[in-house]
Amino acid sequence: MLKSEFTKHPALSIVMLLIALFLVLFLIVPVILVVFVAFQDVSTGQFTLINFKDFFNTALFRESFWNSLYVGLMTVLVASAFSMPLAYFTSRFEFRGAVIVQSLGIIPLIMPPFVGAVAMMMLFGRNGSVNLLLEDWFGINIPFMEGLNGVIFVESLHYFPFILINLSAALNNIDKSMEESAQNLGCSGFRLFRRIVLPLAMPGFMAGVSLVFLKVFDDLGTPLLLNVNNMLAPQAYLRISTIGIKDPMGYVISVFLVVIALASLWLAMLALKGKDYATVQKGGGGLAKRRMRPVEKAMAWFIILLIMILVLAPHFGLTLLSFGTIWSYSVLPDAFTLNNFMAVFSETPEYMTNTVLYSFLAGLIDVLLGTAIAYIVLRTRLAGRKMLDYIAMSAVAIPGLVIGIGYLRTFFSYRVPWLADQPLATWWFMIVIALSIRRLPYALRACSAALQQVSVSLEESAENLGAHKFTTIRKIVVPLMAGGILAGFVTSFATAAVELSTTLMLVSKNADGPLSYGIYVYMQSAAGRGPGASLGIAAVVVVGVCTLISHIFIDRRQKKLGMRQVG
Amino acid sequence: MNNNVSTDTNGRNAGVTLKGISLSFGRTRVLKGIDLKINSGEFFAFLGPSGCGKTTLIRLIAGFESAQAGEVHIGKQEVSHLPPWSRNVGMVFQNYALWPHMTVRRNVAFGLEEKRVPRNEINERVNAALELVGLSDLADRRPSQLSGGQQQRVALARTIVIEPQVLLLDEPLSNLDAKLRIQMRRELRQLQRKLSLTTIFVTHDQEEANSTADRIAVMNDGIVQQVGSPMDLYDRPANLFVAGFLGVANVVEGTVTLQEGKALFRSTDSAVAVPIGESSAGASHIVFRPQNMTIHSSDVEALPGMLRLVGRVNHREFLGSVVRYRVAVGEHFLLVDASYQRGVEPIAEGTPVTLSLKKEQIIALEQ
Numbered sequence: 001m002l003k004s005e006f007t008k009h010p011a012l013s014i015v016m017l018l019i020a021l022f023l024v025l026f027l028i029v030p031v032i033l034v035v036f037v038a039f040q041d042v043s044t045g046q047f048t049l050i051n052f053k054d055f056f057n058t059a060l061f062r063e064s065f066w067n068s069l070y071v072g073l074m075t076v077l078v079a080s081a082f083s084m085p086l087a088y089f090t091s092r093f094e095f096r097g098a099v100i101v102q103s104l105g106i107i108p109l110i111m112p113p114f115v116g117a118v119a120m121m122m123l124f125g126r127n128g129s130v131n132l133l134l135e136d137w138f139g140i141n142i143p144f145m146e147g148l149n150g151v152i153f154v155e156s157l158h159y160f161p162f163i164l165i166n167l168s169a170a171l172n173n174i175d176k177s178m179e180e181s182a183q184n185l186g187c188s189g190f191r192l193f194r195r196i197v198l199p200l201a202m203p204g205f206m207a208g209v210s211l212v213f214l215k216v217f218d219d220l221g222t223p224l225l226l227n228v229n230n231m232l233a234p235q236a237y238l239r240i241s242t243i244g245i246k247d248p249m250g251y252v253i254s255v256f257l258v259v260i261a262l263a264s265l266w267l268a269m270l271a272l273k274g275k276d277y278a279t280v281q282k283g284g285g286g287l288a289k290r291r292m293r294p295v296e297k298a299m300a301w302f303i304i305l306l307i308m309i310l311v312l313a314p315h316f317g318l319t320l321l322s323f324g325t326i327w328s329y330s331v332l333p334d335a336f337t338l339n340n341f342m343a344v345f346s347e348t349p350e351y352m353t354n355t356v357l358y359s360f361l362a363g364l365i366d367v368l369l370g371t372a373i374a375y376i377v378l379r380t381r382l383a384g385r386k387m388l389d390y391i392a393m394s395a396v397a398i399p400g401l402v403i404g405i406g407y408l409r410t411f412f413s414y415r416v417p418w419l420a421d422q423p424l425a426t427w428w429f430m431i432v433i434a435l436s437i438r439r440l441p442y443a444l445r446a447c448s449a450a451l452q453q454v455s456v457s458l459e460e461s462a463e464n465l466g467a468h469k470f471t472t473i474r475k476i477v478v479p480l481m482a483g484g485i486l487a488g489f490v491t492s493f494a495t496a497a498v499e500l501s502t503t504l505m506l507v508s509k510n511a512d513g514p515l516s517y518g519i520y521v522y523m524q525s526a527a528g529r530g531p532g533a534s535l536g537i538a539a540v541v542v543v544g545v546c547t548l549i550s551h552i553f554i555d556r557r558q559k560k561l562g563m564r565q566v567g
Numbered sequence: 568m569n570n571n572v573s574t575d576t577n578g579r580n581a582g583v584t585l586k587g588i589s590l591s592f593g594r595t596r597v598l599k600g601i602d603l604k605i606n607s608g609e610f611f612a613f614l615g616p617s618g619c620g621k622t623t624l625i626r627l628i629a630g631f632e633s634a635q636a637g638e639v640h641i642g643k644q645e646v647s648h649l650p651p652w653s654r655n656v657g658m659v660f661q662n663y664a665l666w667p668h669m670t671v672r673r674n675v676a677f678g679l680e681e682k683r684v685p686r687n688e689i690n691e692r693v694n695a696a697l698e699l700v701g702l703s704d705l706a707d708r709r710p711s712q713l714s715g716g717q718q719q720r721v722a723l724a725r726t727i728v729i730e731p732q733v734l735l736l737d738e739p740l741s742n743l744d745a746k747l748r749i750q751m752r753r754e755l756r757q758l759q760r761k762l763s764l765t766t767i768f769v770t771h772d773q774e775e776a777n778s779t780a781d782r783i784a785v786m787n788d789g790i791v792q793q794v795g796s797p798m799d800l801y802d803r804p805a806n807l808f809v810a811g812f813l814g815v816a817n818v819v820e821g822t823v824t825l826q827e828g829k830a831l832f833r834s835t836d837s838a839v840a841v842p843i844g845e846s847s848a849g850a851s852h853i854v855f856r857p858q859n860m861t862i863h864s865s866d867v868e869a870l871p872g873m874l875r876l877v878g879r880v881n882h883r884e885f886l887g888s889v890v891r892y893r894v895a896v897g898e899h900f901l902l903v904d905a906s907y908q909r910g911v912e913p914i915a916e917g918t919p920v921t922l923s924l925k926k927e928q929i930i931a932l933e934q
Contacts, residue, residue, distance in 0.1 A: 177664035180631055183651040184658045185678035185729060195677075199668045 009380050011470065016376050016388060019369060023391050027437050030406025031258070031398055037409060038251035051248040060230065061249070065256070068232040071151050072217040076163075076209050078156035082307055083164035089300050091171040094289045097304055104304070105161040107311050110544040112498040112516075113158040114221030115536040116314025118523050120154050121145050121226060122327060123317040129331040150226045155219065157310060159212045166208025170201040176288060206271035214264035218257055218399035221500035221516070225523055232256060233401055237504060245408050254402040261397045315540070321533030328526065340530035344518075344538075350511055351518030351535060355497050355542070358428070358514050362435035363492035366443035367485050369436070374447040375473065379456070389444075396441040403434050404505025426508035434506060435496040442495070443488040450484020451477070487550040494546035498539050515539050580765045581642030581732040582607040583628060588637035590623060597623050598634065599789040605782075608763045610756065612776040614812070615786035621769045624786075625735050628767065629658045641732055652681075657726030658735040661742065663718045665710035671697070671721050672706040678729035696728035699758065716747050723755075727762065734759070736768035740775060752779050773813050777801070785809050807932055810854045817901045819853050832931065838897020841874055847931035857904040859928040862892055864914050867921045874929070876901070876922040883916050894920060 041048040055061045086105075090098045123129045124144035131141050144153055174197060182196045220233040229238060236253040292300065322340055324333025345352065373392055377385045395403075411425040424430065454477055462472045478485070500516040507513045510521060515535055522532030588601040598620045605611045613621035626632045628639060630651035639647045646654055657678075665674050675696055679689045697703045700720040710718055719739060726734060739755070740748045756779045759766045770776055776783050777797040785792045785800060785808070793805040797813075804810035807818065821834040823843065830848055832841045841853065869875035878896035889904040890913045903922060907913065914920060 175662070175664070177660045177662055178666060180651070181658070181660055181664035181725075182666075182677070183631075184629055184656070185725070186652045186681035187677070188650065188652045191681075196666060200666075 009382060009469070012376060012380060013382060015372055016382055016385065019372060019376075020384075020388060020391075022369070023388070023437075026407075026433050027391065027395055027398070027403075030410045031402060033410050034251050034254045034402055034406045035258070038248060038255045040248070042246065042248055051252050055249060055252045061235065061253075064230050064232050064235045064253075067148060067230055068217055071148055071155070071231065072213045074148075074152045075155040075159060075216045076213050078152060079160035079163050079212060080209065082156065082160040082310075083167055085300075085303050086164055086307065087167040087171060089304075090168060092289060093292045093296070093300075095292065095300065097301065100304060100308070101164075104308055104311055105164050106547070107161075107315070108158045109161050110547060111158070111314055111318070111536075111540045112221070112500070112543075113154050113219065114225050114500055114516075115498065115519060115539055116158075116318055117150075117154050117222050117225040118529055119314050119317030119321050119533065119536070120157075121150065122321060122529075123313055124153070125150075127329050132329070132331050145226070147228060148231075151223050151228055151231070154222055154226070154314070155216045157314065159216065162212050163205070163208050167201065167205050170204025171197070173204070174200045179288060203271045207268040210264045210268035210271070214261050217260055217264075218401065218501065220401050220504060221520065224504075225520065233399075233501070236401055236405070240405055240408070240505065245405070245412060250405055251409075254399075254405055257399045257402055258397065261399055265397050318533050318536050318540070321529055322537045324530060327529075340534040341537075344522075344531045344534045348510075348518060348531075351513060351515050352538065354428070354512065355514040355516075358432050358435060359493045359496040361432045362439060362496040363443075363489045365432070365436040366439050366492040367447065367489045369440060370443040370447035370488055371451075371478070371481065371485060373444055374451045375477070378448065378451050379459075392444050393441045395437050398438075400434075400438055400499060400501030401505065403438060404502040407434055407502075407506060425506070426512075428512045431503060431506050431512070431514070434502045435499055436492070438499065438502060439492040439495055443492050446484050446488030446491065447481065450481040450488075453484070454480045483554050483556075487554045490546045490550040490553070494543045494550075497542050497546075515542070580607045580763060582609070582765060583733055583767065584638075584640040585624075585628075586638045586640070588624070588627065588634045588639070590620075590627065590632060590634040597789050598627075601637070601789075601791055603784055603791060603794065605765065605767060607765050609765055610759050610779060610781045611765075611767045612780035612783045613767065613769045613786060614771070614773060614776040614783050616771055616812075618788075619786040620789040621771075621786050622737055625658075625737055625767060625769050628733070629656055629735055630654050655729075655731050656733040656735055657729060657731035659719075659722045659726055659737065659739055661738045663710075663722040663742075665718055665721055665725075667710050670707050670709055671702065671713070674710070674721055675706075675725045675728055678725065682729065692728050693724075696724040699727065699761075700724045715743055716751060719743065719751065723758070727758075727764070732765065734764050734766040736766065738769055738771070740770070741772075748775070755779065777813070785812060787812075802930070804854070804930065804932070807852060807854070810930065810932065815857055815902060816854050817857065817899075819899060820851065821853070823848055823850055834897070834899070836898040838899060839874075839876060841926065841929060843929070843931050847933075849933050850931035852932045854930040854932060855924055855928050857891065857902040858889070860901070860903045860922050860924045862894070862903045862905055862914065863921045863923070864918055865921070867923060870923070872926055874924045874926060876924070878920060878922065880914055880916050880918050880920055883913060885913070892920075894922060896922070 038051055039047055039049070041050060086101050089095050090101050095101075121128060125131070126141065126143070126146065128145070130144070134140050134142065143149055178196055178200060179192065182192055187195065218233060220237055223229070223231045223234045224237065229235065232253050236250045236257075239247050239253075240250040320333055321327065323336045323338070325335045325337050325339070327333035369392070373388055376382060377389045407430055408425050411430065412423050414424040415422065458476055458480065459472050462476050463469070467475065497514065498516050500520065503514060503517050504520065507517050510517075513521065515538060519532050519535045519539065522528035522535060583603075583605040585601050585603045588598050589596070590598040601620075601624065613624060615621050623632055627634060628641075630646070630649060630653075634647070637647075638645055641654065641656065666677075669677070672693060675693045676689050679692060684692070693706075694703065697706055700723055702717060702720050702724065705713065705717060705721075710721065713721065719742075723739075736755075740751055743751060752775055755768075768780075780797060782794060782796050783800055784794045787808050793800055793809045795803075800809055801813050804813065810816045811818070819834045819839050821832055821839070823830050823832050825831070830843050832839075832843045832847075832850060832853055834840070839853075843850065843853075867875070876896050878894040878901070880892050881895045881900060882893040884891040884893070885907070888907060890907050892903045892905065892914065894901050894903055901922065905913070
């Protein structure tokens with residue numbers, strides 16, 4: 001059986017082996033090594049739990065652990081609080097503002113949380129614009145950005161779209177007849193919501209919430225830029241970067257991060273398991289929508305306005321910072337200038353050029369791997385292909401920090417011959433590989449979805465007319481997948497451009513740094529905030545444009561080929 | 568203050584009266600002036616093709632749609648303004664709409680919980696309802712673990728348990744396979760008789776309507792074409808649509824002329840000529856059923872009171888219980904059903920044949 005499959009697809013089998021090798025080398029080995037080291041005695045190399053004991057004996061680490069949990073949970077709560085009214089309005093009422101709500105959902109996504117963190121500090125910090133005004137008018141000072149609050153605030157603003165989208169989708173999937181049959185039996189209003197609508201929307205909601213918790217727990221950039229160091233991720237980074245890669249604490253923390261990540265994903269999967277409540281019936285899904293009374297309309301618009309102001313705050317703050325000269329202890333910057341942009345593009349253009357280079361290469365690797373894996377999984381019966389899929393997807397559970405630490409540990413002792421014996425771990429191409437591994441799951445999903453749209457009969461008819469496998473793939477399959485592949489490339493590009501956790505660990509000198517690193521470096525000093533913000537604007541523009549392109553590409557391509565929407 | 572539908576004197580059942588119902592969705596007129604009276608305890612069918620408005624009508628009675636004009640009465644009460652949860656009619660949806668996050672028992676208990684019935688009474692009534700539909704041992708399962716037929720019974724139990732005044736069924740059998748459909752329609756009928764529950768059910772299948780309903784309202788294009796018992800509609804259709812919808816029909820177009828003082832219906836190609844009564848003097852079509860004609864492979868004399876037609880077998884279809892012949896008569900193709908007997912060879916295609924039909928079997932229509 002194994003043999004016959006191999007002979008059927010000789011070339012693809014080799015490709016599969018190569019991909020497996022790549023994944024093992026650059027994903028599995030580093031992560032396993034990290035776990036290994038955490039359980040290893042530093043001096044003897046024996047298996048031990050002493051590192052974990054040391055961890056829990058240290059007050060700072062205990063505090064960090066609970067803080068990370070606290071921040072994760074609070075973010076989920078606050079983000080849910082933002083999304084529930086919006087999801088409610090769009091799913092229950094005929095509401096003209098639905099389009100605004102949808103775009104409200106996308107705006108935070110184009111700016112990674114750490115980019116806006118300092119800007120938010122300028123606006124909402126103890127001496128920020130809002131508090132200065134509040135002091136003047138009311139004599140009060142609200143600790144929006146004090147310590148952990150700041151992290152929670154910034155993260156919730158950034159992540160509430162995930163929850164909003166999940167919640168809306170869950171509500172829209174509820175079949176109308178679920179609600180009508182309850183009404184028919186005497187139920188209405190809040191009772192109906194509590195007994196029928198909420199339980200049916202819960203699984204989708206829980207799945208979204210678990211993923212947000214995971215991402216917040218792992219986030220390195222935001223706490224660092226807000227100077228909040230008593231959380232797990234910053235602690236790991238600080239230990240490794242100040243003490244070195246021999247320090248076991250960084251690895252211990254990595255183990256915790258991975259365990260929590262896996263637990264969150266498992267929870268999400270559990271929530272959705274066997275509860276496919278989405279039914280496609282005559283008359284369509286979604287709850288019955290009713291007209292809003294004037295009072296309700298006013299309230300709805302008010303809430304949306306409030307949320308919109310908050311959602312645009314980081315962008316607004318960032319813009320002010322980037323165009324401002326000096327901005328401290330004042331509501332607005334002293335003056336406006338283009339100098340920041342000039343400085344950034346003339347003095348340190350390598351941040352931009354590196355970003356374009358790294359992200360392009362990472363995106364390329366991702367779509368090549370993604371297409372190959374998708375084809376192998378969906379079109380062949382090669383043994384172990386499901387395993388390949390799982391391993392590629394498992395990168396989603398590995399926090400960027402852990403990959404960074406893993407690469408440092410795994411590849412440090414190898415030297416790169418053609419670069420004057422520089423350690424392999426600090427070679428810039430490793431950053432590219434790390435980025436591609438991190439983004440591979442998403443690219444793979446995009447390619448899979450694209451391939452599933454292409455009927456097998458299209459390939460078979462080509463083969464029937466004499467085309468070999470690779471000719472068919474080249475001439476038929478890939479062109480038909482093009483929209484999805486392009487979308488996958490563009491999203492890989494965009495997300496790689498603003499990735500920080502892994503990049504911070506792996507960048508050894510400023511000249512090698514991409515945009516995200518540049519922002520981090522600049523934001524360390526008060527004088528650098530302006531240029532840092534300019535870089536931030538550049539990052540937002542890059543991500544925004546990529547998102548737009550990817551949407552246009554998919555939409556136009558699908559319409560042209562008369563195919564259903566991908567994703 | 569009781570804003571709900573009150574039960575009438577015999578405690579439960581009520582008739583339904585619709586007066587002048589007109590309903591449009593935007594520009595589309597879906598119901599155009601519906602007047603219907605459904606009697607208490609009746610098993611009534613709304614029969615018609617897709618898009619005729621029958622589902623909209625039943626949803627109107629349940630309160631999920633509002634008419635722009637007209638009234639809905641349940642029992643003696645006008646309910647047009649009442650929301651669905653106050654109407655005390657039980658509706659079984661086409662997809663059953665069982666809540667997947669609740670067990671069978673919780674699903675069935677739902678309506679009673681909404682009525683604030685005490686817990687022990689709920690348990691009693693739920694058990695009774697489940698027993699009535701034969702699902703007592705599946706009470707603790709989830710809907711996803713049940714077959715289609717079982718799900719339908721749960722949906723039924725769920726509505727019956729609240730003792731509604733009217734039971735509404737929206738194409739209850741269309742999602743079941745053929746055998747199950749026949750079994751379930753029998754069970755539905757038995758259940759309805761046992762409870763004497765006024766029942767309205769919607770279907771596009773004339774066989775279903777014919778076999779179960781006391782009376783049928785045939786609908787097309789938002790208008791009630793005719794109301795009557797199945798046999799009434801079958802034997803005395805009011806128009807061509809009803810004639811064709813209730814069963815296979817041979818339709819011949821023609822005109823009535825007077826010959827020697829007698830009215831004669833003559834088809835356009837003169838192949839068919841039938842004397843008809845004066846009351847049908849304006850007839851433009853005649854209709855007769857395949858099973859009422861007799862087919863002979865040899866020539867047969869015209870007997871008094873019988874119509875004799877001559878033709879040739881064009882096509883023969885073996886349907887198991889009957890053999891259906893498609894016979895060319897003049898320009899017409901007529902369908903003739905002959906009961907199939909094992910061992911008797913049916914007539915071959917191409918054979919010249921004689922058809923005979925009793926004149927009483929001919930229906931004259933004016934459209």
